[in-house]
Amino acid sequence: MNSTIEKFNEHIVHSYGRYDLVLDSGKGRTAADDEGREYIDFGSGIGTNSLGYCDEKWVEAVCAQAKAVQHTSNYYYTKVQADFAAKLCGLTGYKKMFFGNSGAEANECAIKIARKYSFDKYGKEAERYVIITLVNSFHGRTMATLSATGQEVFHNYFFPFLEGFVNVEANNISDLKAKLKENEGRVCAVMFECIQGEGGVVPLEKDFVMAIAEECEKNDILMICDEVQTGVGRTGKFLAVEHFGVKPNIVTLAKGLAGGVPIGVCLTDEKTCEVLTPGTHGSTFGGNPIACAGGNAVLDRVSGEGFLESVAAKAEHFYKRLSEIDEVAGVDGLGLMIGVRLKTKDAHDVAKACLDNGLLILTAKEKLRFLPPLTITQEEIDKGIEILKKVLA
């Protein structure tokens, strides 16, 4: 038995299913284990290492920040945070943002803003606190975000869950309208992922997203888009919601935003940016300067000339290569967020076999899932696909 794995299992709570792989280092899109074996990475730490491993400019930015100032409390200002926030608001067209450290925290912030927006405007007695989320969604692991998550498998053990969440079937406009009617005057927000990631890479239909926007606008309900997985260039646009032609009041970002250091952001528009006031929300580590420095490197790269177009082009190549494989029944997704349905093989067995052959991939529900670094090259895609083909043969 590997001594790292032994030590790990002895001292770390067993809350994840892990592969027997100890990762030691990485360069670009290739990871290496503790025996020097190399793996092409089509998972990027679940869409987090958006620039791959140890990108030169990203490493420089993070190291320089660690040498300058690694943390300040939120009693003070830092330039690196201000620069990051200005850049992110500029790229997304949002007015202001709040810093957390994870996707769940970003969504917690969104939930709190939605409830306080209605509390401030309609009063406590109105009980206008219901948040509509979608069946098969995933919003995080804290108590509020678990409650928001529309999958019964997550609603176990930790009772009581937070009340005030109602689930609507994805892409079912009449269900949306029915649930809004049932909860008339009590709904403060609708929250959704443009592409359900953990739910199995399930994209929403444009008509459905537009119906959400229309209902929200009509009833002064906030529209919240959870772009923790889909955001920051993943789909070939900076925000995935840009594909749908709507502008949510709140957008949350995390995973790929800082290239692999912890960050979570809640973006707010003109309507929602003044809801939180001093003392109503906070996070000690939120907006950590090292994370912001990494974030600045990511934002500079992703907003660079032709970068998003290159993501879309690489995605197209990826889909084409995948659809040539016999065992592939279908490919879903948008940009470099890709789900693959298989005809006969079990996705988890395939992921394990890929690992044994030098390729890291993910699964989501019964599908294979690919979230490669946005910097992946066409050659690396081809190399990974060859391994996948061999495994699926």
Ligand SMILES: *Cc1c(COP(=O)(O)O)cnc(C)c1O
């Ligand atoms: C991963 C994910 C989260 C949770 O993010 P954490 O950083 O693990 O808290 C929330 N929403 C979506 C859509 C995600 O993919």
